[in-house]
Amino acid sequence: MGVKLTVNGAPVEVRADGSTPLILALRNELELKGTRFGCGGEDCGACMVLVDSAPRYSCTLQLDDVARHQVTTIEGLNDSLAHVLREAILAESAGQCGYCLSGIFVTLHHCLATSAQPKYAEVAKALGRHLCRCGANAAILRAVKRALERIEAGVSHA
Amino acid sequence: MPEFGSGSERNTPLTERFDLSRPGLVVLKTGKVEFGQGILLALRQIAAEELDLSADAIVTVSGDTSSSPFEGGTVGSMSVETSGHEVRDAAAVLRSELFDAAARKLDVSLSEITAEGGEFFVAGSRSKETFWSLAAEIDFDRPLGRSAVPKSPKHYKSVGASLPPTHLLERLGGGAFIHDLSFDGMLHGRVLRKPHPDARLESVDADAISGPGVLRVVRERDFIGVIAETEQALATSMARLERRCRWNGIPDDGPRTPLDILANAEVTERVLRADQGSSGPKPAEDGQTLSAVYSKPLIGHGSIGPSCGIATVSDSGVEIWSHSQNVFALRDQIAHVLGRLPQDVIVRHRLGAGCYGHNGADDAAMDAALLARAVPGRPVRVQWTRKDELCCEPLGSPMRISISARVREGRIAEWELTTRSGTHMQRPGWGEQVNLLGPAAASVEFATTVQMDLPDHNGGSKNAVALYDFPQHVSYEFAADLPFRLSALRSLGAFGNVFAIESFIDELAELAGCDPVEFRLRHLADPRARRVVSRVAEISDYSKPCGSGFGRGLGFARFKNTGSYCAVVALVSVDETVEVQKLWAAVDAGLVINPAGVISQIEGGMLQAASWVLKEAVPTDGTRLIAESWKDYPILSFAETPEANVEIIADPEFPSSGVGEVSLGPTAGAIANAITNAFGMRVRELPLTRERLMKAAFEAE
Numbered sequence: 001m002g003v004k005l006t007v008n009g010a011p012v013e014v015r016a017d018g019s020t021p022l023i024l025a026l027r028n029e030l031e032l033k034g035t036r037f038g039c040g041g042e043d044c045g046a047c048m049v050l051v052d053s054a055p056r057y058s059c060t061l062q063l064d065d066v067a068r069h070q071v072t073t074i075e076g077l078n079d080s081l082a083h084v085l086r087e088a089i090l091a092e093s094a095g096q097c098g099y100c101l102s103g104i105f106v107t108l109h110h111c112l113a114t115s116a117q118p119k120y121a122e123v124a125k126a127l128g129r130h131l132c133r134c135g136a137n138a139a140i141l142r143a144v145k146r147a148l149e150r151i152e153a154g155v156s157h158a
Numbered sequence: 159m160p161e162f163g164s165g166s167e168r169n170t171p172l173t174e175r176f177d178l179s180r181p182g183l184v185v186l187k188t189g190k191v192e193f194g195q196g197i198l199l200a201l202r203q204i205a206a207e208e209l210d211l212s213a214d215a216i217v218t219v220s221g222d223t224s225s226s227p228f229e230g231g232t233v234g235s236m237s238v239e240t241s242g243h244e245v246r247d248a249a250a251v252l253r254s255e256l257f258d259a260a261a262r263k264l265d266v267s268l269s270e271i272t273a274e275g276g277e278f279f280v281a282g283s284r285s286k287e288t289f290w291s292l293a294a295e296i297d298f299d300r301p302l303g304r305s306a307v308p309k310s311p312k313h314y315k316s317v318g319a320s321l322p323p324t325h326l327l328e329r330l331g332g333g334a335f336i337h338d339l340s341f342d343g344m345l346h347g348r349v350l351r352k353p354h355p356d357a358r359l360e361s362v363d364a365d366a367i368s369g370p371g372v373l374r375v376v377r378e379r380d381f382i383g384v385i386a387e388t389e390q391a392l393a394t395s396m397a398r399l400e401r402r403c404r405w406n407g408i409p410d411d412g413p414r415t416p417l418d419i420l421a422n423a424e425v426t427e428r429v430l431r432a433d434q435g436s437s438g439p440k441p442a443e444d445g446q447t448l449s450a451v452y453s454k455p456l457i458g459h460g461s462i463g464p465s466c467g468i469a470t471v472s473d474s475g476v477e478i479w480s481h482s483q484n485v486f487a488l489r490d491q492i493a494h495v496l497g498r499l500p501q502d503v504i505v506r507h508r509l510g511a512g513c514y515g516h517n518g519a520d521d522a523a524m525d526a527a528l529l530a531r532a533v534p535g536r537p538v539r540v541q542w543t544r545k546d547e548l549c550c551e552p553l554g555s556p557m558r559i560s561i562s563a564r565v566r567e568g569r570i571a572e573w574e575l576t577t578r579s580g581t582h583m584q585r586p587g588w589g590e591q592v593n594l595l596g597p598a599a600a601s602v603e604f605a606t607t608v609q610m611d612l613p614d615h616n617g618g619s620k621n622a623v624a625l626y627d628f629p630q631h632v633s634y635e636f637a638a639d640l641p642f643r644l645s646a647l648r649s650l651g652a653f654g655n656v657f658a659i660e661s662f663i664d665e666l667a668e669l670a671g672c673d674p675v676e677f678r679l680r681h682l683a684d685p686r687a688r689r690v691v692s693r694v695a696e697i698s699d700y701s702k703p704c705g706s707g708f709g710r711g712l713g714f715a716r717f718k719n720t721g722s723y724c725a726v727v728a729l730v731s732v733d734e735t736v737e738v739q740k741l742w743a744a745v746d747a748g749l750v751i752n753p754a755g756v757i758s759q760i761e762g763g764m765l766q767a768a769s770w771v772l773k774e775a776v777p778t779d780g781t782r783l784i785a786e787s788w789k790d791y792p793i794l795s796f797a798e799t800p801e802a803n804v805e806i807i808a809d810p811e812f813p814s815s816g817v818g819e820v821s822l823g824p825t826a827g828a829i830a831n832a833i834t835n836a837f838g839m840r841v842r843e844l845p846l847t848r849e850r851l852m853k854a855a856f857e858a859e
Binding site: 016017019020021024027028031032033034036037038039040041043044046074075086089090091093094095096097098099100101102105124125127128130131132133134135136137138139140141 | 193194195196322323324325326327329330331332333334335337338340388389390459460461462463464509510511512513514541543544754755757758761762763764765766769787788789793794795796797799800801802
């Protein structure tokens with residue numbers, strides 16, 4: 001028994017039943033604890049990961065669904081674009097408890113990485129898949145604006 | 159008044175506060191805990207200021223019953239007010255002791271010594287002595303005393319500066335939250351919650367629950383839970399358990415809403431203030447009179463992360479990990495329920511997801527402790543489901559506020575307010591009861607039988623007295639037997655009371671034919687109150703007309719009438735949807751430690767209040783809570799998020815006051831008034847949904 005997939009660029013074989021939710025495999029088998037459990041029902045986005053570069057809820061995906069696919073978690077996002085995002089979060093104090101932030105980071109990274117000229121409205125709309133309860137929403141949206149400005153100013157994310 | 163008497167450390171020794179055994183670092187021990195509000199950063203800044211260190215050189219040990227000073231709970235926006243003060247005094251003592259030791263050791267006079275970064279300088283030249291080389295010279299066991307004088311705010315360098323929240327970036331990875339803890343041999347457990355507080359477990363087919371990875375089914379009266387090897391095995395077995403349990407005793411009590419139940423509840427009445435009689439304004443007298451009734455529904459905490467706790471129970475002791483707001487009270491109740499001595503139980507705090515009051519954290523820890531008894535020596539981790547959160551966490555009480563007043567010659571001449579509410583306090587240990595779900599299900603001995611609110615001007619009567627200068631008669635009708643589990647939720651009764659007061663002030667301003675800002679200022683002598691009201695009107699262009707379908711509104715309060723001052727303006731649009739476009743706040747919290755932290759708290763409070771005002775009411779069927787997912791209890795989304803702009807009026811002449819809860823009531827008033835201005839009609843029942851507005855318009859025709 002074992003499911004083969006690629007996580008954060010490295011091939012892994014997870015020794016768990018194929019029906020195991022992806023989030024449990026990531027957190028408990030692979031010790032990637034940055035992916036957060038929030039609701040288990042695709043409502044809050046705390047568990048967002050990238051599967052073949054598309055944002056997916058890891059709480060409802062099963063291991064079998066991602067066999068032989070590429071999974072990227074918050075721990076795997078360390079490029080220059082991630083750096084721009086981190087700086088923007090810091091500058092805008094964009095978060096309070098930070099529980100929702102890993103999932104939001106994954107979605108934002110995806111939006112900024114896949115569009116040549118990402119528009120604020122599109123990025124903000126993508127955050128519709130996420131909830132924040134501390135009320136850091138406005139600060140997070142300010143961080144999005146700041147990151148877009150940095151990108152527009154030519155900070156390459158190549 | 160704090161919700162729980164904060165511990166005093168006046169006679170405690172320095173060793174309970176500081177540890178200098180790690181060169182280059184000062185360990186600051188605190189009983190206060192972090193839950194996203196930034197308190198640990200603020201306390202580090204305060205200590206760093208007194209010691210002329212960078213905040214990075216201060217590390218905290220927080221909320222550990224075996225090593226932190228007893229400081230009560232992290233509640234009531236009191237941490238900077240009380241603990242901040244104590245940390246400042248203690249750091250001043252440490253500094254003074256270190257300087258005395260340096261003078262002795264270097265054989266120079268105190269006036270020749272300075273310190274920077276923990277290193278001592280004599281007449282400007284670096285000496286070989288540091289805080290850490292001299293630590294051994296200090297008697298850390300001597301009681302603190304209050305002899306050392308803290309720095310004058312005029313010389314502050316670190317306090318008052320915004321520090322970047324680098325902890326946020328650290329939390330992006332794994333390991334930061336209690337949910338991320340993992341121990342050798344750790345098992346996973348969960349308790350099947352009763353479908354109703356009155357429900358009794360009639361029968362369960364426990365054999366049918368066993369399966370691969372299921373270790374134990376634990377049953378004690380109505381308490382039933384499973385311990386499994388993995389989270390996946392636990393989830394599967396819990397689903398089976400739910401199908402195999404038969405419950406009885408669930409009342410069928412019809413379509414009454416929590417507010418119906420409150421309206422018909424038996425109450426005890428207390429008069430909070432009586433400048434005038436309570437017969438209410440008589441229409442026969444001169445001037446104009448007005449009466450109105452406002453309400454707020456049952457609301458929830460809705461933390462994004464579910465409650466979590468880990469327990470290991472063995473013969474030698476009990477070790478608990480929890481995101482409780484009060485690790486000491488939790489320790490005492492766990493010891494009580496498990497029949498242990500408090501000193502045999504250690505509760506250690508770990509960060510949970512955002513905490514806005516008494517949520518399920520303590521329950522989850524107690525669940526873990528009760529289950530862990532079945533597997534001595536092995537850690538048991540409990541994590542609630544989203545449905546558990548929605549249906550079993552303590553809730554914010556419904557409230558009903560009636561106000562009548564007389565306006566004469568442009569001023570409020572009489573004001574009578576009656577606020578009605580269930581309790582806002584049912585924390586572990588409150589009223590000498592356990593107040594936790596697991597023990598209550600396991601034994602009648604541990605059931606909560608008496609609901610008791612906080613003392614006057616706290617709980618349901620917090621901010622029931624208006625800060626304005628007019629004669630008031632204010633009373634509190636406390637309903638002690640509401641059939642819901644109610645406890646402290648951010649700002650407690652202040653949210654409902656300020657919503658009602660600020661709405662009614664606007665109604666009276668209109669009656670008096672006066673601009674609402676001018677009307678407020680007319681009744682506010684307190685210069686700090688006047689300043690935040692005037693300032694927020696200014697930065698929001700309050701008096702500028704806005705287009706059709708748009709409206710501005712203002713709300714103001716001084717939290718508890720003794721805390722921070724906050725005024726909020728909302729700009730809303732009412733069309734196909736009711737939207738808050740923008741929020742402005744002016745806040746006066748006295749001496750500000752970390753401006754970025756204050757802005758974050760004020761703004762977070764405004765957005766949470768916007769969510770409460772526009773959307774939230776816990777769905778019920780009679781007395782049963784029925785939400786299954788976030789879809790049944792929607793909260794403010796990113797698409798609905800207004801822009802927010804906070805201005806701090808910092809006056810170091812006044813002592814620091816808390817900011818965690820101050821913006822919620824004023825925001826409710828501001829949004830309600832703005833919607834009324836945009837829509838032309840007032841709805842007095844929260845939440846102010848489009849459906850409610852349409853219904854009001856329909857009924858008016």
